[in-house]
Amino acid sequence: MMYCNLQKTYRSGKRSFSIDIEASFKLNTINVLYGNSGAGKTSLLRLLSGLDKVDSGLIIINNNEWLNTKNKTFLPVHQREIAYVFQDYGLFPNMTVLENLEFVKKKINKVLLNEVIDVLELTQLLNTKPNNLSGGQQQRVALARAILQEPQFLFLDEPLTAIDETLRYKLQSYILTLQQKYQFTVIMVSHNLQEVLKVASHVCAIDNGKVTKQGDPKILLSNNKENVLTGIVLAMYEREVNVLIGTQQITIPKTYILSQNYIIGTVIEIKF
Amino acid sequence: MDFEPLLLTFKLACITTILLFCIAIPLCYWLVHTRSKIKPFIETLVSMPLVLPPTVLGFYFLVFLSPNTAFGNWLENILGIKLVFSFVGLVIASIMYSLPFMVHPIQSGLAALPKSYTETARLMGKSTWMILTKVLLPNIKPAILTGLVLTFAHTIGEFGVVLMIGGNIPGKTKVASIAIYDEVETLNYTAANQYSLILLSISFLILLSVYLINGGYLKRTIR
Numbered sequence: 001m002m003y004c005n006l007q008k009t010y011r012s013g014k015r016s017f018s019i020d021i022e023a024s025f026k027l028n029t030i031n032v033l034y035g036n037s038g039a040g041k042t043s044l045l046r047l048l049s050g051l052d053k054v055d056s057g058l059i060i061i062n063n064n065e066w067l068n069t070k071n072k073t074f075l076p077v078h079q080r081e082i083a084y085v086f087q088d089y090g091l092f093p094n095m096t097v098l099e100n101l102e103f104v105k106k107k108i109n110k111v112l113l114n115e116v117i118d119v120l121e122l123t124q125l126l127n128t129k130p131n132n133l134s135g136g137q138q139q140r141v142a143l144a145r146a147i148l149q150e151p152q153f154l155f156l157d158e159p160l161t162a163i164d165e166t167l168r169y170k171l172q173s174y175i176l177t178l179q180q181k182y183q184f185t186v187i188m189v190s191h192n193l194q195e196v197l198k199v200a201s202h203v204c205a206i207d208n209g210k211v212t213k214q215g216d217p218k219i220l221l222s223n224n225k226e227n228v229l230t231g232i233v234l235a236m237y238e239r240e241v242n243v244l245i246g247t248q249q250i251t252i253p254k255t256y257i258l259s260q261n262y263i264i265g266t267v268i269e270i271k272f
Numbered sequence: 273m274d275f276e277p278l279l280l281t282f283k284l285a286c287i288t289t290i291l292l293f294c295i296a297i298p299l300c301y302w303l304v305h306t307r308s309k310i311k312p313f314i315e316t317l318v319s320m321p322l323v324l325p326p327t328v329l330g331f332y333f334l335v336f337l338s339p340n341t342a343f344g345n346w347l348e349n350i351l352g353i354k355l356v357f358s359f360v361g362l363v364i365a366s367i368m369y370s371l372p373f374m375v376h377p378i379q380s381g382l383a384a385l386p387k388s389y390t391e392t393a394r395l396m397g398k399s400t401w402m403i404l405t406k407v408l409l410p411n412i413k414p415a416i417l418t419g420l421v422l423t424f425a426h427t428i429g430e431f432g433v434v435l436m437i438g439g440n441i442p443g444k445t446k447v448a449s450i451a452i453y454d455e456v457e458t459l460n461y462t463a464a465n466q467y468s469l470i471l472l473s474i475s476f477l478i479l480l481s482v483y484l485i486n487g488g489y490l491k492r493t494i495r
Contacts, residue, residue, distance in 0.1 A: 049395070051391055051394075051395075077394055077395055078394060078395060078396070078397035078398075082395055083395065084391070084392065084395050086386075086388035086391070086392065087388075088386050088388050089388070090386065090388030090389055090391065090392040092389060092406075092407050092411070093411055094407075094410035094411050103396075103406070104396055105396075149395075149396060
Protein backbone atom coordinates (compact mmCIF):
# COMPACT_ATOMS: atom_id res chain seq x y z
CA MET A 1 0.00 0.00 0.00
CA MET A 2 1.17 3.53 -0.79
CA TYR A 3 -0.18 6.16 1.59
CA CYS A 4 0.13 9.90 1.22
CA ASN A 5 -1.03 12.92 3.12
CA LEU A 6 0.16 16.04 1.32
CA GLN A 7 -0.37 19.77 1.62
CA LYS A 8 0.87 22.31 -0.86
CA THR A 9 -0.16 25.78 -1.97
CA TYR A 10 0.85 26.81 -5.49
CA ARG A 11 1.07 30.56 -5.96
CA SER A 12 1.13 32.42 -9.25
CA GLY A 13 0.88 36.18 -8.83
CA LYS A 14 -2.28 36.91 -6.84
CA ARG A 15 -3.78 33.48 -7.57
CA SER A 16 -3.22 30.47 -5.39
CA PHE A 17 -4.30 26.85 -5.52
CA SER A 18 -4.16 24.53 -2.54
CA ILE A 19 -3.74 20.79 -2.47
CA ASP A 20 -4.76 18.99 0.70
CA ILE A 21 -4.90 15.30 -0.07
CA GLU A 22 -5.00 12.11 1.94
CA ALA A 23 -5.03 9.09 -0.35
CA SER A 24 -3.85 5.54 -0.68
CA PHE A 25 -2.88 3.55 -3.75
CA LYS A 26 -2.70 -0.20 -4.33
CA LEU A 27 0.73 -1.51 -5.26
CA ASN A 28 1.27 -3.59 -8.41
CA THR A 29 -2.03 -2.50 -9.96
CA ILE A 30 -3.32 0.38 -12.05
CA ASN A 31 -4.47 3.35 -9.97
CA VAL A 32 -6.18 6.29 -11.62
CA LEU A 33 -6.39 9.90 -10.43
CA TYR A 34 -9.74 11.01 -11.79
CA GLY A 35 -11.15 14.52 -11.98
CA ASN A 36 -11.82 17.53 -14.17
CA SER A 37 -9.13 19.80 -15.59
CA GLY A 38 -7.56 21.92 -12.87
CA ALA A 39 -8.71 19.59 -10.08
CA GLY A 40 -5.13 18.96 -8.93
CA LYS A 41 -4.39 15.53 -10.49
CA THR A 42 -1.12 16.49 -12.19
CA SER A 43 -0.04 18.46 -9.12
CA LEU A 44 -0.56 15.37 -6.94
CA LEU A 45 1.47 13.24 -9.37
CA ARG A 46 4.31 15.79 -9.27
CA LEU A 47 4.23 15.92 -5.47
CA LEU A 48 4.30 12.12 -5.25
CA SER A 49 7.26 11.92 -7.62
CA GLY A 50 9.18 14.63 -5.75
CA LEU A 51 9.36 16.95 -8.77
CA ASP A 52 7.50 19.57 -6.73
CA LYS A 53 8.26 20.15 -3.06
CA VAL A 54 5.39 19.85 -0.55
CA ASP A 55 4.68 22.39 2.20
CA SER A 56 4.02 19.56 4.62
CA GLY A 57 3.17 15.91 4.37
CA LEU A 58 4.00 12.26 4.39
CA ILE A 59 4.45 9.52 1.78
CA ILE A 60 4.85 5.94 2.97
CA ILE A 61 5.27 2.83 0.84
CA ASN A 62 5.14 -0.46 2.73
CA ASN A 63 6.56 1.17 5.88
CA ASN A 64 9.32 2.95 3.92
CA GLU A 65 9.16 6.70 4.14
CA TRP A 66 9.73 8.61 0.89
CA LEU A 67 8.77 11.84 2.53
CA ASN A 68 8.08 13.06 6.02
CA THR A 69 8.33 16.78 6.60
CA LYS A 70 8.21 16.26 10.38
CA ASN A 71 11.53 14.41 10.49
CA LYS A 72 12.79 16.06 7.25
CA THR A 73 12.92 12.81 5.29
CA PHE A 74 13.07 13.39 1.53
CA LEU A 75 14.01 10.55 -0.77
CA PRO A 76 15.65 12.09 -3.87
CA VAL A 77 13.63 11.91 -7.08
CA HIS A 78 15.90 9.42 -8.85
CA GLN A 79 15.90 7.02 -5.88
CA ARG A 80 12.11 6.60 -5.95
CA GLU A 81 12.33 4.26 -8.97
CA ILE A 82 9.65 6.17 -10.84
CA ALA A 83 9.29 6.35 -14.60
CA TYR A 84 7.16 9.32 -15.60
CA VAL A 85 5.40 9.85 -18.92
CA PHE A 86 4.59 13.55 -19.19
CA GLN A 87 1.67 15.04 -21.12
CA ASP A 88 4.12 16.26 -23.79
CA TYR A 89 6.00 12.90 -23.57
CA GLY A 90 9.39 14.58 -22.89
CA LEU A 91 11.16 12.79 -25.75
CA PHE A 92 14.54 14.32 -26.56
CA PRO A 93 14.33 15.79 -30.11
CA ASN A 94 18.10 15.59 -30.74
CA MET A 95 18.07 11.79 -30.42
CA THR A 96 16.47 9.13 -32.61
CA VAL A 97 13.88 6.79 -31.09
CA LEU A 98 16.56 4.15 -30.46
CA GLU A 99 18.90 6.72 -28.89
CA ASN A 100 16.06 7.92 -26.67
CA LEU A 101 15.52 4.34 -25.51
CA GLU A 102 19.23 3.61 -25.00
CA PHE A 103 19.76 6.85 -23.07
CA VAL A 104 17.78 5.46 -20.13
CA LYS A 105 20.65 3.42 -18.70
CA LYS A 106 24.38 3.00 -19.24
CA LYS A 107 23.93 -0.75 -19.60
CA ILE A 108 20.56 -1.22 -21.16
CA ASN A 109 18.79 -4.56 -20.74
CA LYS A 110 18.95 -5.77 -24.37
CA VAL A 111 16.38 -8.50 -23.85
CA LEU A 112 13.91 -6.01 -22.38
CA LEU A 113 14.76 -3.50 -25.11
CA ASN A 114 13.89 -5.96 -27.87
CA GLU A 115 10.79 -7.08 -26.01
CA VAL A 116 9.49 -3.54 -25.55
CA ILE A 117 10.25 -2.64 -29.18
CA ASP A 118 8.28 -5.70 -30.19
CA VAL A 119 5.29 -5.20 -27.86
CA LEU A 120 4.91 -1.51 -28.67
CA GLU A 121 5.56 -2.05 -32.41
CA LEU A 122 8.49 0.37 -32.69
CA THR A 123 10.75 -1.54 -35.11
CA GLN A 124 10.00 0.73 -38.07
CA LEU A 125 10.51 3.90 -36.02
CA LEU A 126 13.91 3.27 -34.42
CA ASN A 127 15.93 5.63 -36.63
CA THR A 128 13.32 8.39 -36.70
CA LYS A 129 13.56 11.59 -34.65
CA PRO A 130 10.59 12.26 -32.29
CA ASN A 131 9.51 15.42 -34.13
CA ASN A 132 8.75 13.30 -37.19
CA LEU A 133 6.43 10.97 -35.26
CA SER A 134 2.67 11.22 -34.79
CA GLY A 135 1.18 11.73 -31.31
CA GLY A 136 0.37 8.05 -30.94
CA GLN A 137 3.86 6.98 -32.02
CA GLN A 138 5.47 9.43 -29.59
CA GLN A 139 3.22 8.03 -26.88
CA ARG A 140 4.43 4.48 -27.57
CA VAL A 141 8.08 5.57 -27.55
CA ALA A 142 7.58 7.39 -24.25
CA LEU A 143 5.94 4.31 -22.76
CA ALA A 144 8.78 2.10 -24.03
CA ARG A 145 11.39 4.43 -22.58
CA ALA A 146 9.59 4.46 -19.24
CA ILE A 147 9.48 0.67 -19.09
CA LEU A 148 13.20 0.41 -19.94
CA GLN A 149 13.89 2.25 -16.69
CA GLU A 150 12.63 -0.96 -15.04
CA PRO A 151 10.69 1.15 -12.52
CA GLN A 152 8.71 0.16 -9.46
CA PHE A 153 6.24 2.93 -10.30
CA LEU A 154 4.96 4.15 -13.63
CA PHE A 155 3.38 7.62 -13.52
CA LEU A 156 1.29 8.53 -16.55
CA ASP A 157 0.07 12.13 -16.81
CA GLU A 158 -2.99 12.11 -19.08
CA PRO A 159 -1.07 10.14 -21.68
CA LEU A 160 -4.06 9.45 -23.89
CA THR A 161 -5.57 12.94 -24.13
CA ALA A 162 -4.29 14.04 -27.52
CA ILE A 163 -5.04 10.76 -29.26
CA ASP A 164 -8.04 9.70 -31.33
CA GLU A 165 -10.57 7.16 -30.04
CA THR A 166 -9.25 4.06 -31.90
CA LEU A 167 -5.65 4.66 -30.94
CA ARG A 168 -6.64 5.45 -27.37
CA TYR A 169 -8.38 2.08 -27.12
CA LYS A 170 -5.24 0.35 -28.44
CA LEU A 171 -2.94 2.18 -26.04
CA GLN A 172 -5.20 1.42 -23.08
CA SER A 173 -4.71 -2.24 -23.97
CA TYR A 174 -0.92 -1.72 -24.18
CA ILE A 175 -0.89 -0.20 -20.70
CA LEU A 176 -2.92 -3.11 -19.31
CA THR A 177 -0.67 -5.68 -21.02
CA LEU A 178 2.53 -3.99 -19.86
CA GLN A 179 1.34 -3.65 -16.27
CA GLN A 180 0.36 -7.30 -16.11
CA LYS A 181 3.68 -8.33 -17.66
CA TYR A 182 6.04 -6.23 -15.54
CA GLN A 183 3.89 -5.84 -12.40
CA PHE A 184 4.80 -2.23 -11.66
CA THR A 185 2.46 0.14 -9.85
CA VAL A 186 0.77 2.49 -12.28
CA ILE A 187 -0.61 5.85 -11.17
CA MET A 188 -2.36 7.42 -14.11
CA VAL A 189 -4.10 10.75 -14.51
CA SER A 190 -7.34 10.72 -16.47
CA HIS A 191 -10.56 12.67 -16.84
CA ASN A 192 -12.22 10.06 -19.04
CA LEU A 193 -14.57 7.84 -17.05
CA GLN A 194 -14.70 5.12 -19.70
CA GLU A 195 -10.92 4.91 -19.55
CA VAL A 196 -10.98 4.69 -15.76
CA LEU A 197 -13.55 1.88 -15.81
CA LYS A 198 -11.51 0.00 -18.40
CA VAL A 199 -8.02 0.10 -16.92
CA ALA A 200 -8.22 1.00 -13.22
CA SER A 201 -8.18 -1.34 -10.24
CA HIS A 202 -8.28 1.57 -7.82
CA VAL A 203 -9.49 5.10 -8.33
CA CYS A 204 -8.96 8.33 -6.48
CA ALA A 205 -11.38 11.09 -7.49
CA ILE A 206 -10.07 14.60 -6.97
CA ASP A 207 -11.87 17.92 -7.06
CA ASN A 208 -10.49 21.34 -6.18
CA GLY A 209 -7.33 19.90 -4.61
CA LYS A 210 -9.17 17.43 -2.36
CA VAL A 211 -10.06 13.75 -2.58
CA THR A 212 -13.81 13.31 -3.00
CA LYS A 213 -13.98 9.51 -3.41
CA GLN A 214 -11.52 6.65 -3.51
CA GLY A 215 -11.74 2.90 -3.89
CA ASP A 216 -13.17 0.62 -6.55
CA PRO A 217 -13.72 2.47 -9.86
CA LYS A 218 -17.46 1.73 -9.72
CA ILE A 219 -17.83 4.23 -6.86
CA LEU A 220 -17.60 6.95 -9.49
CA LEU A 221 -21.02 5.86 -10.74
CA SER A 222 -22.74 6.19 -7.38
CA ASN A 223 -24.42 9.41 -6.36
CA ASN A 224 -25.66 10.64 -3.02
CA LYS A 225 -28.48 12.83 -4.34
CA GLU A 226 -32.06 11.53 -4.08
CA ASN A 227 -33.60 10.16 -7.30
CA VAL A 228 -30.39 10.97 -9.22
CA LEU A 229 -28.14 8.45 -10.96
CA THR A 230 -24.79 8.96 -12.63
CA GLY A 231 -24.02 7.55 -16.05
CA ILE A 232 -21.70 7.86 -19.03
CA VAL A 233 -22.89 9.07 -22.40
CA LEU A 234 -22.33 6.36 -25.02
CA ALA A 235 -24.29 7.79 -27.94
CA MET A 236 -26.44 10.80 -28.68
CA TYR A 237 -29.52 11.06 -30.83
CA GLU A 238 -31.87 13.92 -31.63
CA ARG A 239 -34.07 13.57 -28.55
CA GLU A 240 -32.50 10.69 -26.68
CA VAL A 241 -29.20 9.70 -25.19
CA ASN A 242 -27.76 6.20 -24.82
CA VAL A 243 -26.24 5.96 -21.32
CA LEU A 244 -24.20 3.41 -19.38
CA ILE A 245 -25.41 3.18 -15.78
CA GLY A 246 -23.38 0.69 -13.80
CA THR A 247 -23.14 -2.20 -16.22
CA GLN A 248 -26.44 -1.48 -17.96
CA GLN A 249 -26.98 0.44 -21.19
CA ILE A 250 -30.23 2.35 -21.51
CA THR A 251 -31.65 4.94 -23.87
CA ILE A 252 -33.46 7.80 -22.18
CA PRO A 253 -35.04 11.07 -23.31
CA LYS A 254 -32.83 14.15 -23.00
CA THR A 255 -35.38 15.73 -20.64
CA TYR A 256 -34.24 13.35 -17.89
CA ILE A 257 -30.69 14.62 -18.01
CA LEU A 258 -29.73 17.35 -15.53
CA SER A 259 -26.54 18.59 -17.19
CA GLN A 260 -26.71 20.36 -20.53
CA ASN A 261 -23.35 19.12 -21.72
CA TYR A 262 -23.64 15.56 -22.96
CA ILE A 263 -20.57 14.76 -25.02
CA ILE A 264 -19.76 11.09 -25.63
CA GLY A 265 -17.63 9.70 -22.80
CA THR A 266 -18.59 12.33 -20.22
CA VAL A 267 -20.39 11.74 -16.94
CA ILE A 268 -23.95 13.02 -16.62
CA GLU A 269 -26.57 13.06 -13.89
CA ILE A 270 -29.99 11.58 -14.66
CA LYS A 271 -33.11 12.44 -12.65
CA PHE A 272 -35.85 9.79 -12.31
CA MET B 273 49.28 48.31 -42.88
CA ASP B 274 50.27 46.72 -39.59
CA PHE B 275 48.44 43.42 -39.12
CA GLU B 276 49.31 43.11 -35.42
CA PRO B 277 46.21 45.01 -34.17
CA LEU B 278 43.99 42.79 -36.30
CA LEU B 279 45.62 39.59 -35.02
CA LEU B 280 45.35 40.87 -31.45
CA THR B 281 41.68 41.70 -32.00
CA PHE B 282 40.90 38.16 -33.20
CA LYS B 283 42.98 36.63 -30.41
CA LEU B 284 41.02 38.69 -27.87
CA ALA B 285 37.69 37.81 -29.52
CA CYS B 286 38.50 34.07 -29.61
CA ILE B 287 39.68 33.87 -25.99
CA THR B 288 36.77 36.00 -24.73
CA THR B 289 34.22 33.90 -26.64
CA ILE B 290 35.59 30.57 -25.38
CA LEU B 291 35.90 31.67 -21.74
CA LEU B 292 32.56 33.44 -21.75
CA PHE B 293 30.86 30.34 -23.17
CA CYS B 294 32.26 28.27 -20.28
CA ILE B 295 31.03 30.86 -17.77
CA ALA B 296 27.65 31.42 -19.43
CA ILE B 297 26.51 27.77 -19.54
CA PRO B 298 26.39 27.15 -15.76
CA LEU B 299 25.18 30.72 -15.17
CA CYS B 300 22.30 30.31 -17.66
CA TYR B 301 21.37 26.89 -16.23
CA TRP B 302 21.22 28.45 -12.77
CA LEU B 303 19.21 31.47 -13.96
CA VAL B 304 16.66 29.24 -15.69
CA HIS B 305 16.20 26.79 -12.82
CA THR B 306 16.65 28.90 -9.69
CA ARG B 307 13.91 30.43 -7.57
CA SER B 308 16.44 32.38 -5.54
CA LYS B 309 15.60 35.91 -4.52
CA ILE B 310 18.94 37.17 -5.82
CA LYS B 311 18.08 36.12 -9.40
CA PRO B 312 16.76 39.60 -10.44
CA PHE B 313 19.95 41.23 -9.12
CA ILE B 314 22.18 38.82 -11.06
CA GLU B 315 20.08 39.33 -14.21
CA THR B 316 20.37 43.10 -13.79
CA LEU B 317 24.14 42.88 -13.38
CA VAL B 318 24.41 40.68 -16.49
CA SER B 319 22.38 43.17 -18.54
CA MET B 320 24.18 46.31 -17.28
CA PRO B 321 26.69 46.44 -20.19
CA LEU B 322 23.73 46.86 -22.57
CA VAL B 323 22.83 50.26 -21.14
CA LEU B 324 26.06 51.40 -19.50
CA PRO B 325 28.53 53.54 -21.53
CA PRO B 326 31.62 51.33 -22.09
CA THR B 327 33.81 54.07 -20.64
CA VAL B 328 31.95 53.82 -17.31
CA LEU B 329 32.58 50.08 -17.13
CA GLY B 330 36.19 50.61 -18.19
CA PHE B 331 36.67 53.37 -15.64
CA TYR B 332 35.50 51.19 -12.74
CA PHE B 333 37.69 48.33 -13.92
CA LEU B 334 40.62 50.69 -14.07
CA VAL B 335 39.96 51.97 -10.55
CA PHE B 336 39.16 48.56 -9.07
CA LEU B 337 42.15 46.76 -10.56
CA SER B 338 44.76 49.50 -10.16
CA PRO B 339 47.53 48.89 -7.59
CA ASN B 340 46.14 51.84 -5.56
CA THR B 341 43.21 49.71 -4.35
CA ALA B 342 43.56 46.88 -1.82
CA PHE B 343 42.46 44.27 -4.36
CA GLY B 344 44.70 45.58 -7.14
CA ASN B 345 47.62 45.86 -4.75
CA TRP B 346 47.05 42.27 -3.56
CA LEU B 347 46.90 41.03 -7.14
CA GLU B 348 50.03 42.86 -8.28
CA ASN B 349 52.30 42.62 -5.23
CA ILE B 350 51.27 39.29 -3.66
CA LEU B 351 50.20 37.24 -6.71
CA GLY B 352 52.30 39.10 -9.26
CA ILE B 353 49.33 39.57 -11.61
CA LYS B 354 49.12 42.90 -13.42
CA LEU B 355 45.68 43.39 -14.95
CA VAL B 356 45.66 47.09 -15.83
CA PHE B 357 47.18 47.83 -19.26
CA SER B 358 47.70 44.14 -19.93
CA PHE B 359 46.13 41.61 -22.31
CA VAL B 360 44.75 39.54 -19.39
CA GLY B 361 42.98 42.62 -18.04
CA LEU B 362 41.58 43.21 -21.51
CA VAL B 363 40.18 39.67 -21.61
CA ILE B 364 38.51 40.07 -18.19
CA ALA B 365 36.98 43.42 -19.16
CA SER B 366 35.80 41.99 -22.50
CA ILE B 367 34.16 39.05 -20.74
CA MET B 368 32.23 41.40 -18.45
CA TYR B 369 31.35 43.73 -21.31
CA SER B 370 30.07 40.94 -23.60
CA LEU B 371 28.27 38.97 -20.87
CA PRO B 372 24.68 39.81 -21.98
CA PHE B 373 25.44 38.94 -25.62
CA MET B 374 26.31 35.35 -24.63
CA VAL B 375 23.95 34.91 -21.67
CA HIS B 376 20.70 36.27 -23.13
CA PRO B 377 20.39 33.97 -26.18
CA ILE B 378 21.48 30.86 -24.26
CA GLN B 379 19.21 31.66 -21.31
CA SER B 380 16.25 32.20 -23.66
CA GLY B 381 17.05 28.95 -25.46
CA LEU B 382 17.16 26.95 -22.22
CA ALA B 383 14.00 28.60 -20.87
CA ALA B 384 12.10 27.73 -24.05
CA LEU B 385 12.78 23.99 -23.68
CA PRO B 386 9.97 21.99 -22.04
CA LYS B 387 10.57 21.30 -18.34
CA SER B 388 9.85 17.63 -19.06
CA TYR B 389 13.29 17.13 -20.72
CA THR B 390 15.16 17.96 -17.53
CA GLU B 391 12.65 16.20 -15.29
CA THR B 392 12.64 13.00 -17.35
CA ALA B 393 16.43 12.88 -17.26
CA ARG B 394 16.46 13.60 -13.50
CA LEU B 395 14.05 10.71 -12.92
CA MET B 396 16.46 8.50 -14.87
CA GLY B 397 19.16 9.48 -12.37
CA LYS B 398 21.25 11.51 -14.83
CA SER B 399 23.71 14.07 -13.46
CA THR B 400 23.36 17.79 -14.21
CA TRP B 401 26.43 17.52 -16.48
CA MET B 402 24.80 14.71 -18.50
CA ILE B 403 21.49 16.59 -18.67
CA LEU B 404 23.27 19.69 -19.95
CA THR B 405 25.59 18.06 -22.45
CA LYS B 406 23.36 15.29 -23.79
CA VAL B 407 19.87 16.74 -23.55
CA LEU B 408 19.68 20.51 -23.14
CA LEU B 409 22.59 22.00 -25.11
CA PRO B 410 22.11 19.84 -28.24
CA ASN B 411 18.53 21.13 -28.40
CA ILE B 412 19.46 24.83 -28.31
CA LYS B 413 22.15 24.86 -31.01
CA PRO B 414 20.77 28.00 -32.76
CA ALA B 415 20.77 29.90 -29.45
CA ILE B 416 24.36 28.79 -28.73
CA LEU B 417 25.48 29.81 -32.21
CA THR B 418 23.82 33.21 -31.79
CA GLY B 419 25.52 33.69 -28.40
CA LEU B 420 28.96 32.71 -29.73
CA VAL B 421 28.76 34.87 -32.82
CA LEU B 422 27.32 37.94 -31.09
CA THR B 423 30.03 37.75 -28.43
CA PHE B 424 32.77 37.35 -31.03
CA ALA B 425 31.46 40.20 -33.19
CA HIS B 426 30.85 42.44 -30.19
CA THR B 427 34.39 41.88 -28.87
CA ILE B 428 35.83 42.75 -32.26
CA GLY B 429 34.01 46.09 -32.10
CA GLU B 430 35.00 47.04 -28.55
CA PHE B 431 36.55 50.44 -28.10
CA GLY B 432 35.68 52.30 -24.89
CA VAL B 433 36.40 49.50 -22.42
CA VAL B 434 39.57 48.51 -24.24
CA LEU B 435 40.88 52.04 -24.26
CA MET B 436 40.18 52.55 -20.57
CA ILE B 437 41.59 49.28 -19.23
CA GLY B 438 44.19 48.44 -21.86
CA GLY B 439 45.36 51.77 -23.20
CA ASN B 440 47.24 51.70 -26.48
CA ILE B 441 50.28 49.44 -26.12
CA PRO B 442 51.34 47.98 -29.50
CA GLY B 443 51.38 44.17 -29.49
CA LYS B 444 49.76 44.03 -26.04
CA THR B 445 46.55 46.02 -25.97
CA LYS B 446 46.39 47.92 -29.26
CA VAL B 447 43.45 46.22 -30.97
CA ALA B 448 42.03 47.14 -34.40
CA SER B 449 39.42 49.62 -33.12
CA ILE B 450 42.16 51.53 -31.24
CA ALA B 451 44.41 51.38 -34.31
CA ILE B 452 41.65 52.98 -36.42
CA TYR B 453 41.32 55.80 -33.88
CA ASP B 454 45.11 56.22 -33.87
CA GLU B 455 45.31 56.39 -37.65
CA VAL B 456 42.51 58.98 -37.83
CA GLU B 457 44.28 61.05 -35.16
CA THR B 458 47.41 61.15 -37.35
CA LEU B 459 45.24 61.83 -40.45
CA ASN B 460 46.27 58.54 -42.04
CA TYR B 461 42.82 57.87 -43.50
CA THR B 462 44.06 55.18 -45.91
CA ALA B 463 45.20 52.88 -43.09
CA ALA B 464 42.08 53.71 -41.05
CA ASN B 465 39.96 52.80 -44.05
CA GLN B 466 41.80 49.48 -44.52
CA TYR B 467 41.26 48.47 -40.89
CA SER B 468 37.64 49.62 -40.99
CA LEU B 469 36.89 47.77 -44.21
CA ILE B 470 38.31 44.52 -42.83
CA LEU B 471 36.29 44.82 -39.59
CA LEU B 472 33.16 45.76 -41.52
CA SER B 473 33.48 42.79 -43.90
CA ILE B 474 34.21 40.29 -41.15
CA SER B 475 31.35 41.51 -38.94
CA PHE B 476 28.94 41.36 -41.89
CA LEU B 477 30.04 37.83 -42.87
CA ILE B 478 29.81 36.56 -39.30
CA LEU B 479 26.28 37.90 -38.80
CA LEU B 480 25.20 36.72 -42.24
CA SER B 481 26.38 33.19 -41.42
CA VAL B 482 24.22 33.18 -38.26
CA TYR B 483 21.11 34.23 -40.17
CA LEU B 484 21.83 31.67 -42.89
CA ILE B 485 22.42 28.80 -40.46
CA ASN B 486 19.62 29.61 -38.01
CA GLY B 487 17.20 30.36 -40.83
CA GLY B 488 17.90 26.95 -42.36
CA TYR B 489 18.94 28.47 -45.72
CA LEU B 490 22.16 26.45 -45.94
CA LYS B 491 20.34 23.15 -45.36
CA ARG B 492 17.81 23.99 -48.07
CA THR B 493 20.60 24.83 -50.53
CA ILE B 494 22.48 21.59 -49.77
CA ARG B 495 19.31 19.54 -50.38
